[in-house]
Amino acid sequence: MQSTEVKDVKKAMDFAESLLNKLNGGAICLMISIGHRVGLFDCMGDMEAATAEEIADKAGLNRRYVREWLDAMTVGGICIYDATTKKYDLPAEHAVHLTRKNATGNLAVLAQFIGMLGSVEDGIVDCFKNGGGVGYEAYARFHEIMAEESGQTVVPVLVEKVLPLAPGLHERLESGITAVDIGCGRGRALRRMASAYPKSKFVGFDLCDDAIAHAKEMTEAEGLTNIEFKKQDVAALDLSEEFDLITAFDSIHDQAKPDVVLKNIHRALKKDGVFLMQDIDTSKDVENNMTHPVAPMVYTISCMHCMTVSLAQGGAGLGAAWGTETAQRMLGEAGFDKLDLHKLEHDPLNCFFVARR
Ligand SMILES: C[S@@+](CC[C@H](N)C(=O)[O-])C[C@H]1O[C@@H](n2cnc3c(N)ncnc32)[C@H](O)[C@@H]1O
Incomplete structure (x- = not known):
């Protein structure tokens, strides 16, 4: 990854890691925006942990897309996944920043700017x-x-x-x-x-x-x-x-x-x-x-x-x-x-x- 001219290899590797975090952040923002628009955060904010199918059905959305979205939310640190029960959870501490119940601080609203x-x-x-x-x-x-x-x-x-x-x-x-x-x-x-x-x-x-x-x-x-x-x-x-x-x-x-x-x-x-x-x-x-x-x-x-x-x-x-x-x-x-x-x-x-x- 590093060029032959790089003198401080650790610095270059740290920077690459920080860049990858930014890339992941940008990608997750697009999915946060979608989750906001289709009401998935609001839906999950009102639910206990549930399977992808249960969440999709409650939200009235396509099961395949919702499962992919949930997996993105899981690896992005937004949802918690339990592999034993195959249930996804949006913790209250996360929901507070991502749902319409928070009238002044729903950060999912801002995520929409990225796609726009x-x-x-x-x-x-x-x-x-x-x-x-x-x-x-x-x-x-x-x-x-x-x-x-x-x-x-x-x-x-x-x-x-x-x-x-x-x-x-x-x-x-x-x-x-x-x-x-x-x-x-x-x-x-x-x-x-x-x-x-x-x-x-x-x-x-x-x-x-x-x-x-x-x-x-x-x-x-x-x-x-x-x-x-x-x-x-x-x-x-x-x-x-x-x-x-x-x-x-x-x-x-x-x-x-x-x-x-x-x-x-x-x-x-x-x-x-x-x-x-x-x-x-x-x-x-x-x-x-x-x-x-x-x-x-x-x-x-x-x-x-x-x-x-x-x-x-x-x-x-x-x-x-x-x-x-x-x-x-x-x-x-x-x-x-x-x-x-x-x-x-x-x-x-x-x-x-x-x-x-
Ligand atoms: C950043 S938006 C803010 C809109 C609104 N005040 C709000 O807070 O939701 C800026 C607004 O200014 C309007 N705007 C820009 N230049 C203008 C102009 N010369 N005359 C009238 N409106 C203008 C845009 O169309 C846009 O709706």
Whole structure:
């Protein structure tokens, strides 16, 4: 395995072992994603140890595929297999991180990003050679996965923990104000706010037709009347002193024109209006991200999604690891000089900026 030029053979062998672990991890992530999508983790989380056939039948899935999946989960250290009884078990300590019962920390949701990014690999390879980017339309499941991700990091804690980061905001929302969510995607956060604060009016803007169509469908199904969704490029938003609250959940760093968007947000806020921005909690400098718990994922998702969708529009391509330093500088340049930075315990990936006009 080692080349003749390798001086430290042990170092080379240790590295090969660590690489093999990464290869196995990548492969298992694809299977975790499938297990999440077809409901196998949720099914096993509610069962005692059982045979492959029993698990497949309970989940209503094909027995052959489920057995192969269970064996992958077993050698991957996710399930425990008893060769005597031929039963597979998902221990409670594992189930807690892989089932929908955990509303804020189901890591199987994140595993879906691996398969999604793999689906655009050819396009990204082409960009490495020729520049440019891969556009939103290339990602068949992006908005679905993103809504699930923010459905864990933002939505369950939005009213209780996120909005109170801005003192007085909860009371203003209760009495009735006008709010807009920038890059709202499928609109789960906005729908949560609209149902919590019936006297306030909410608008969601997003670039993508499919996300807006889904948001409208869900709003109708939920019977919410104080909310509307519009297809709108927020770089072209030309409104002055219109909103009391503007939110942006994970939607600034992948903008084509983030500087223009932040200035548009500042202008669109009423005096003393609040801008609440959730974004990725990294440093702009890679050397400061070495101990970040999910840095490899951040840079990978950045290269294969956030950065490339921006570059596809001829944009800045800031990338997900633009860093809190860059975010603070750009918010300042947009006119936000009153700024607080917060971190919530359940979420190692993101932080919240609270700015006032
Ligand atoms: C990372 S996703 C976040 C979606 C949503 N806020 C959430 O947390 O689930 C970024 C969103 O910003 C939208 N977006 C990007 N550029 C935009 C622009 N110029 N105008 C409006 N929406 C934009 C994308 O379509 C995408 O839905």
